[in-house]
Amino acid sequence: MxxxxxxxxxxxxxxxxxxYLSGEQLAKEAGCSRTAIWKHIExxxxxxxxxxxxxxxxxxxxxxxxxxxxxxxxxxLGLQTTSLGRSIHHYDAVESTQKIAHKLAQEHAPEGTxxxxxxxxxxxxxxxxxxxxxxxxxIWMSLLLRPELPPxxxxxxxxxxxxxxxxxxxxxxxxxxxxxWPNDLLxxxxxxxxxLTELQADSEQIHSLIIGIGMNVNQKQEDFPKELVDIATxxxxxxxxxxxxxxxxxxxxxxxxxYYHLYMEKGFAPIKLLWESYAISIGRHITARTxxxxxxxxxSGITEEGVLLLEDDQGAVHSIYSADIEINPKNREKE
Amino acid sequence: MxxxxxxxxxxxxxxxxxxYLSGEQLAKEAGCSRTAIWKHIExxxxxxxxxxxxxxxxxxxxxxxxxxxxxxxxxxLGLQTTSLGRSIHHYDAVESTQKIAHKLAQEHAPEGTxxxxxxxxxxxxxxxxxxxxxxxxxIWMSLLLRPELPPxxxxxxxxxxxxxxxxxxxxxxxxxxxxxWPNDLLxxxxxxxxxLTELQADSEQIHSLIIGIGMNVNQKQEDFPKELVDIATxxxxxxxxxxxxxxxxxxxxxxxxxYYHLYMEKGFAPIKLLWESYAISIGRHITARTxxxxxxxxxSGITEEGVLLLEDDQGAVHSIYSADIEINPKNREKE
Numbered sequence: 001m002x003x004x005x006x007x008x009x010x011x012x013x014x015x016x017x018x019x020y021l022s023g024e025q026l027a028k029e030a031g032c033s034r035t036a037i038w039k040h041i042e043x044x045x046x047x048x049x050x051x052x053x054x055x056x057x058x059x060x061x062x063x064x065x066x067x068x069x070x071x072x073x074x075x076x077l078g079l080q081t082t083s084l085g086r087s088i089h090h091y092d093a094v095e096s097t098q099k100i101a102h103k104l105a106q107e108h109a110p111e112g113t114x115x116x117x118x119x120x121x122x123x124x125x126x127x128x129x130x131x132x133x134x135x136x137x138x139i140w141m142s143l144l145l146r147p148e149l150p151p152x153x154x155x156x157x158x159x160x161x162x163x164x165x166x167x168x169x170x171x172x173x174x175x176x177x178x179x180x181w182p183n184d185l186l187x188x189x190x191x192x193x194x195x196l197t198e199l200q201a202d203s204e205q206i207h208s209l210i211i212g213i214g215m216n217v218n219q220k221q222e223d224f225p226k227e228l229v230d231i232a233t234x235x236x237x238x239x240x241x242x243x244x245x246x247x248x249x250x251x252x253x254x255x256x257x258x259y260y261h262l263y264m265e266k267g268f269a270p271i272k273l274l275w276e277s278y279a280i281s282i283g284r285h286i287t288a289r290t291x292x293x294x295x296x297x298x299x300s301g302i303t304e305e306g307v308l309l310l311e312d313d314q315g316a317v318h319s320i321y322s323a324d325i326e327i328n329p330k331n332r333e334k335e
Numbered sequence: 336m337x338x339x340x341x342x343x344x345x346x347x348x349x350x351x352x353x354x355y356l357s358g359e360q361l362a363k364e365a366g367c368s369r370t371a372i373w374k375h376i377e378x379x380x381x382x383x384x385x386x387x388x389x390x391x392x393x394x395x396x397x398x399x400x401x402x403x404x405x406x407x408x409x410x411x412l413g414l415q416t417t418s419l420g421r422s423i424h425h426y427d428a429v430e431s432t433q434k435i436a437h438k439l440a441q442e443h444a445p446e447g448t449x450x451x452x453x454x455x456x457x458x459x460x461x462x463x464x465x466x467x468x469x470x471x472x473x474i475w476m477s478l479l480l481r482p483e484l485p486p487x488x489x490x491x492x493x494x495x496x497x498x499x500x501x502x503x504x505x506x507x508x509x510x511x512x513x514x515x516w517p518n519d520l521l522x523x524x525x526x527x528x529x530x531l532t533e534l535q536a537d538s539e540q541i542h543s544l545i546i547g548i549g550m551n552v553n554q555k556q557e558d559f560p561k562e563l564v565d566i567a568t569x570x571x572x573x574x575x576x577x578x579x580x581x582x583x584x585x586x587x588x589x590x591x592x593x594y595y596h597l598y599m600e601k602g603f604a605p606i607k608l609l610w611e612s613y614a615i616s617i618g619r620h621i622t623a624r625t626x627x628x629x630x631x632x633x634x635s636g637i638t639e640e641g642v643l644l645l646e647d648d649q650g651a652v653h654s655i656y657s658a659d660i661e662i663n664p665k666n667r668e669k670e
Contacts, residue, residue, distance in 0.1 A: 148626060150656035152487045152640055155538040182538060197538040202531060203490040203517060203641070204657035291483060305487055306538075321485035322539035 005030045006040050007086070010076040013051070013061040022058035047073060068218065070116055070139070074246040083112035084143065084260070085253035091115070093135070095122040098198060098212045101142035105200065105208035109144055116141040116249070123214060124196060132225060137234070139215040139245050143256070146208055147264065151201035154209060155306040155321075156268050158183050158197040161211050163274045164255035165193055171251050173239040178280040181299070181308050181325055186280065190233035192216050213252070217245050268304055276301070281325055286310070288323035295320070296328065340365045341375050342421070345411040348386070348396040357393035382408060403553065405451055405474070409581040418447035419478065419595070420588035426450070428470070430457040433533060433547045436477035440535065440543035444479055451476040451584070458549060459531060467560060472569070474550040474580050478591070481543055482599065486536035489544060490641040490656075491603050493518050493532040496546050498609045499590035500528055506586050508574040513615040516634070516643050516660055521615065525568035527551050548587070552580050603639055611636070616660055621645070623658035630655070631663065 008030035012021060023034040030037065041051055041059060050062040061077070072088040079085055087110060094100055097115040104113055120133035120140045133140045145157070165185055166177045169192070178186045185193035196212035216234035224232050235243045263271055276282055279302075287296045288310055297312035308320040343365035347356060358369040365372065376386055376394060385397040396412070407423040414420055422445055429435055432450040439448055455468035455475045468475045480492070500520055501512045504527070513521045520528035531547035551569035559567050570578045598606055611617055614637075622631045623645055632647035643655040 151489055151534065151536070152642070152656065154486055154536070158538045198536065199486065200533070200535050201486070201489070202533045203493045307487070321487065 005032045005036055006043075006073075007076055009037065009040050009044075010073060011079070013059065014077045014079075016061075018060075020052075020054055020057035020060045024058075026059065044073065047071075049073070049077070068136075068242065068245055070118070070245045070249060075114075075116070075249050078246070079250050080254045081112075081257045083110075084257040085112060085114045085249065087113045089113070089115045091117040093117060093119040093121060096120055096124050097140055097142040098124060098196065098210055101144050101210045101212075102198070102200070102208075105144050105210065111144060111146045113144040114141060114249075114253070115144075120214075124212070132228060132232075133214060134219070134223065137216070137218045137223065139213065139217055139249060141249065142210050142212045143253075144208060144210055145260070147206055147260075149206050150204055151199060151206055152305055153268075154197060154199045154201070154206060155182070156263070156271070157209055157211060158195050159275045159302070159306050160259050160263055160271050161195050161197070161213065161256065163271060163278065164259050165195070165213065165215075165252055166278050167255045168248055168251035169193075169235060172247050173235050173243060175235075175238045177278070179275065179278045180327075181279060181281050181302070182306070187233055187235075187238045191231055192233050192235060192238070211256075215248065217243050217248065268306075272302065272304070281308075281327060285328045287326045287328055288318075288320050289326070290320065290323040299325075340367045340371055341378075341408075342411060344372060344375050344379075345408060346414070348394065349412045349414070351396075353395075355387075355389055355392035355395045359393075361394065379408065382406075384408070384412070403471075403577065403580055405453070405580045405584060410449075410451070410584050413581070414585050415589045416447075416592045418445075419592040420447060420449045420584070422448045424448070424450045426452040428452060428454040428456060431455055431459050432475055432477040433459060433531065433545055436479050436545045436547075437533070437535070437543075440479050440545065446479060446481045448479040449476060449584075449588070450479075455549075459547070467563060467567075468549060469554070469558065472551070472553045472558065474548065474552055474584060476584065477545050477547045478588075479543060479545055480595070482541055482595075484541050485539055486534060486541055487640055488603075489532060489534045489536070489541060490517070491598070491606070492544055492546060493530050494610045494637070494641050495594050495598055495606050496530050496532070496548065496591065498606060498613065499594050500530070500548065500550075500587055501613050502590045503583055503586035504528075504570065507582050508570050508578060510570075510573045512613070514610065514613045515662075516614060516616050516637070517641070522568055522570075522573045526566055527568050527570060527573070546591075550583065552578050552583065603641075607637065607639070616643075616662060620663045622661045622663055623653075623655050624661070625655065625658040634660075 009026060012026055012029050023037050026037045027034045045051055052060045052062050071090050075088055094117040097117050101115045117140050119135035123133035123140060162179045169177050175187050180186055183195040184191050193215040198210045200207045216232060218236045219234040221237055259271060281299045282301055284299060286299045287294055295310055295312055295318055297310045300309045300311045302308055310318045310320050344361060347361055347364050358372050361372045362369045380386055387395045387397050406425050410420060410423055429452040432452050436450045452475050454470035458468035458475060497514045504512050510522050515521055518530040519526050528550040533545045535542045551567060553571045554569040556572055594606060616634045617636055619634060621634045622629055630645055630647055630653055632645045635644045635646045637643055645653045645655050
């Protein structure tokens, strides 16, 4: 993690990209000497960040690193949040960012701690499935939250995160993203992002909530393994050009923080409305494959607790907590 | 943990307390030699268990250890379950049995694993409160379950455990036990037992559920610290004589396993009925102190997910996930 000085410096420079900021002002904001500021500026320049300096005027951020990096510096420069993503643990390669985030949670890491890796060697998805997380081309990250909520509410955070991710991707890539319950984000019917929400709790309160996000960003079609090539896509494929991973992370943190605050103030209702507006499966005839067999019917909505309601052909309504969803062909014929 | 041979021997002897069992039969059931059986019998005798042996007839369990012990042997001798409590980790002193059970869960310990200690140096209750767990006079234990259920269902297990504990205590002590939502067991309005259910899960499925139970068994009134003396009691105080901790553990495991199976087959409805029949707070005027302030009204019931419903004086119904409950004096006047 960066020092507090470096973090303050990055926040100040990125918040005022068009202005020169005096060394004195930067030092005051960071609570350090002007010499310390100068040393940190030199370090950032060595990392490839262009910072102009003018006598009597001070420092101005000219250009971020040209490479598609997601180091702590790259993310902090331009991060528009007050707590989410402010404490960053960046790794070249890890087994799984979820595992590290759980460990940090037990070591009392603060809310908003973000674990991010260039590569996962044992990335995990839902239902203990593996998640293909190759080096440098995706976003593999886990965010720690500590909401003062009962464990029944935890699954709502998968849906809240989906909403934030849809908006982050649409902001940066200008493509239309859809949500497939519970945790898949699709572009043109192919999966681009998955969410894995894990929790530690007692009966009454969540102790830690770890939101894992895996996103295909700059893979080309031929980069996907054979078994995924027909069902997966990346932001770059859909947008037609490379995408800044740091920008996606920053924008995701921004929307997540916004909706997290909204949720804590107003409850799940506004999030639910947004989620439903992005959801591909609601109102359609689907098949849900659960542990106990398959059920087909119309997906009629989600409950306040994020449970999918499925009305079967006899009119009975089933609460689906966990399943793989398939949208049935007869919908497509109708369209 | 005991060897499989020892476990089989203990189960066979305690299942046939009135009969002699031949060495040959015991050896067959344990899948070992008759010499091995003889060696294990000798070991049990050294531990204070009286086992009679007759030529041509075999071995018969005469008397358990006279001391109030809760070692693995003491619990296995007389345990009437197929999985709960069959793998026992007994300690003289631990920080907290919950902590050890969580660690065992991560190390893939099987469902039914029981951690039990003579003393906890940092026992935990609800809401990160400490729990007084002095040496040798109580039951401080944590049970690992791995139900294939979504995390929303976890709080129901606090209620299921309360039902099993009420029945175990009533079986052994012949006193009337009442439940105070969510997790206190009371005898004559004083607390005798607390339950702390913790879980690790993702949005769709529980990975591990750790049920912590703290029970005052053989304390005398003067053993309680000053701040507890008016609100706590022990089984021995209420029954008027010493109580076998092993018997309580065995009976608790028996009822827990029974209701766990019932729950997995029939759902929460039958457990809910039992719980409500033992609950002290339902139908009474209570005050619930929550994180966000106090609400007073009639406790009208619990939901399918174990949430307390409270109807305030204006007729609005509140869902209470977490609170301290106080039963208001006006009820007592009515009685």
